[in-house]
Amino acid sequence: MNGKHLINSIYRASEGEGIFVGRPQVFVRYQGCAVGCLNCDSKDTWEFSDSSAQSLDLILNQVYEEGFQGSIKNVSITGGDPLHPAHVPHVFELVKRLKDKKYYINIEAAGTRVVDEIFDLVDFISFDFKTPSTGVKTPLRNVSKMITQYQGKFQMKAVIFDHADFEATLEAFKSLQKEGLNMNFPWVLTPCYNVGEKFPMERFAEIISINEANGAHFRVIGQQHKWIFGPDKKQV
Numbered sequence: 001m002n003g004k005h006l007i008n009s010i011y012r013a014s015e016g017e018g019i020f021v022g023r024p025q026v027f028v029r030y031q032g033c034a035v036g037c038l039n040c041d042s043k044d045t046w047e048f049s050d051s052s053a054q055s056l057d058l059i060l061n062q063v064y065e066e067g068f069q070g071s072i073k074n075v076s077i078t079g080g081d082p083l084h085p086a087h088v089p090h091v092f093e094l095v096k097r098l099k100d101k102k103y104y105i106n107i108e109a110a111g112t113r114v115v116d117e118i119f120d121l122v123d124f125i126s127f128d129f130k131t132p133s134t135g136v137k138t139p140l141r142n143v144s145k146m147i148t149q150y151q152g153k154f155q156m157k158a159v160i161f162d163h164a165d166f167e168a169t170l171e172a173f174k175s176l177q178k179e180g181l182n183m184n185f186p187w188v189l190t191p192c193y194n195v196g197e198k199f200p201m202e203r204f205a206e207i208i209s210i211n212e213a214n215g216a217h218f219r220v221i222g223q224q225h226k227w228i229f230g231p232d233k234k235q236v
C-alpha cells in the first residue's frame with residue numbers, strides 16, 4: 001500500500017445506529033474487508049483496491065473540511081474492516097494524529113479481533129457480536145476481553161434478523177454473566193433492515209417484545225438513517 005490508506009469515503013452524517021444515534025460526526029470509511037458477513041450492507045467496501053489509496057494529510061484535510069472546518073470533533077472510523085491487519089498500521093497513524101487534534105474517536109470493530117494498540121488509543125469501541133444470520137462468529141473470548149479491558153468505553157452491537165439471532169445473543173450474554181463478568185455495559189440489538197427491503201416493522205416489534213420477555217438485557221436501537229433515507233442510500 002506504500003504508506004497509503006485505502007479509503008472508501010469520508011463524509012459528514014449523523015450517527016444512525018447504536019448508542020450514539022443522532023450525533024453528528026465525520027465518518028472515515030476504510031476500503032477493504034475480508035470478514036464476509038452474509039447480510040453486509042456495505043459490500044462495496046470489501047475489495048482491497050489500491051485505486052482508493054489516499055495520503056494521511058489528505059484524509060485529515062477532508063475530516064477538517066467535512067466537519068465544518070473542525071467544528072465537529074467526533075470521528076467514526078469504520079469500513080470495511082478498519083481492524084484488518086492491512087489497515088491497522090494506517091489506522092493507528094490516523095488515530096494518533098486525530099487525538100493530537102483533540103478529536104473524539106469511535107472505531108467500529110467487526111468482533112473478529114481485539115486490537116489493543118488501537119483500542120487503547122481511541123475513545124470508544126463499537127464491537128460487533130456476529131449472529132448466525134451473518135454467517136460469521138464472534139469468539140466469546142473476544143467479548144470477555146472487551147469486558148475486562150475496556151469497561152466504560154465500548155458497546156456491543158448485534159444485528160438481529162430472527163429468533164435464532166436473538167437466542168444466540170442471549171446465550172452469549174448468559175454465559176458471560178455466568179463467568180462472573182461485569183455485564184453493566186450497553187449491548188444493542190440492531191433489527192436487520194436489508195438493502196431493498198421495506199421497513200420491517202413486524203421484525204422490530206417482535207425483537208422489542210422478545211427482549212422484554214427474556215430478561216430485558218439489551219437495548220433495541222434501529223438504524224435511523226435507513227428510516228429517513230431508505231436502506232440503500234450511502235453516506236448518510
Ligand code: SF4
Binds near residue numbers: 036037045079
Ligand atoms: S465486517 Fe462490516 S463491512 Fe465487513 S462484511 Fe461484515 S458488515 Fe460488511
